[in-house]
Amino acid sequence: MVSPTLTPTVLAYTPPDPPLKEFTPARDRAFFADPKKNSLLSQASAVEEVTPHIGTELKGVQLSSLTDAQKDELALLIAERGVVFFRDQDITLDQQHELASYYGIQDRDPNQQDPKHVTIIGRDGNVRAYGQYSAEYHSDHSYELNPPSYTLLRMVKTPPSGGDTIFTSQTALYDTLSPTFQKLGEGLHAIHSSERSYISSINGGGAPHRAPIATAHPLVRTHPVTRLKSLNYNPSFIERIEELNRQESHHLLAFLREHLLNASDLTVRWKWTPGAVAFWDNRIVVHRAVPGGYDVSLREGKRTAVYGERPFFDPENSESLTKRKERLQKERGVNGIVHKTKDVALNN
Numbered sequence: 001m002v003s004p005t006l007t008p009t010v011l012a013y014t015p016p017d018p019p020l021k022e023f024t025p026a027r028d029r030a031f032f033a034d035p036k037k038n039s040l041l042s043q044a045s046a047v048e049e050v051t052p053h054i055g056t057e058l059k060g061v062q063l064s065s066l067t068d069a070q071k072d073e074l075a076l077l078i079a080e081r082g083v084v085f086f087r088d089q090d091i092t093l094d095q096q097h098e099l100a101s102y103y104g105i106q107d108r109d110p111n112q113q114d115p116k117h118v119t120i121i122g123r124d125g126n127v128r129a130y131g132q133y134s135a136e137y138h139s140d141h142s143y144e145l146n147p148p149s150y151t152l153l154r155m156v157k158t159p160p161s162g163g164d165t166i167f168t169s170q171t172a173l174y175d176t177l178s179p180t181f182q183k184l185g186e187g188l189h190a191i192h193s194s195e196r197s198y199i200s201s202i203n204g205g206g207a208p209h210r211a212p213i214a215t216a217h218p219l220v221r222t223h224p225v226t227r228l229k230s231l232n233y234n235p236s237f238i239e240r241i242e243e244l245n246r247q248e249s250h251h252l253l254a255f256l257r258e259h260l261l262n263a264s265d266l267t268v269r270w271k272w273t274p275g276a277v278a279f280w281d282n283r284i285v286v287h288r289a290v291p292g293g294y295d296v297s298l299r300e301g302k303r304t305a306v307y308g309e310r311p312f313f314d315p316e317n318s319e320s321l322t323k324r325k326e327r328l329q330k331e332r333g334v335n336g337i338v339h340k341t342k343d344v345a346l347n348n
């Protein structure tokens with residue numbers, strides 16, 4: 001474990017790049033998808049929901065040969081299911097870069113040396129150790145003004161066992177809170193900071209190319225495509241809740257961590273094989289790579305991501321999963337006939 005302590009090396013370090021500026025990304029490709037996704041799903045030999053709340057595996061589909069219509073439908077499937085899995089992919093690194101660029105401007109983690117991808121390696125250590133926050137649940141660099149949206153990790157090599165990644169749905173985490181607690185969360189903002197990650201990186205011999213930042217993001221966010229509400233929680237990078245006193249903030253964050261750690265029913269654990277891919281929506285999913293117990297030199301992957309919109313909360317035009325289901329059920333009526341269609345459909 002590398003210490004997040006302010007050492008003389010950290011104080012003497014000057015990152016080479018200026019801070020990023022907020023921008024409005026191009027319209028999310030999921031908006032262009034046919035809601036039925038026939039083009040993509042008809043290509044698959046099997047479509048398996050890995051768990052009820054999160055994760056779909058598409059079998060018999062090669063990411064290297066998707067049409068633009070299929071890419072758009074894949075974006076929508078990811079936005080709806082949180083993460084979509086594939087195995088035995090033949091996609092090359094260059095093709096992976098190209099696929100990422102289809103979905104937006106390629107994102108660059110402050111610690112990412114290659115401008116187009118991060119090389120993900122094995123992790124040793126004990127997830128319970130003090131300060132072992134790199135193995136803690138997180139969404140990738142959420143402290144940015146435009147945190148990543150569509151994120152693809154492809155494993156090049158994997159150990160026979162160990163190094164699994166766990167994904168949890170933040171949409172379902174929000175949905176399983178009581179209505180009173182949901183209301184409380186909707187008025188709050190969390191300060192996401194890269195400071196500890198920056199310091200640890202330098203102390204570990206890294207050279208982050210941007211200075212650390214701290215950004216206030218809404219604790220509950222609206223997905224721009226599905227218009228579902230989800231938690232925007234991140235135990236790795238959130239320092240405090242902006243509107244609360246210190247003790248209140250501390251206890252609220254401790255509760256949210258307990259809520260997340262209890263969420264086995266809202267979670268999928270993915271066992272990697274060489275050539276396997278997880279393609280997730282970093283806006284609505286937290287993940288953790290389970291460290292230890294295997295030869296770390298046997299795990300290597302390539303991660304690409306694109307910048308998403310600045311997280312926002314739109315109380316007028318978003319709803320929880322439960323409210324969505326109830327509304328659609330009502331609109332369909334007892335005979336399954338749609339009596340009324342509103343502007344917010346399941347797949348808009």
Ligand SMILES: [Fe+2]
Pocket residue numbers: 138139140287
């Ligand atoms: Fe990550």
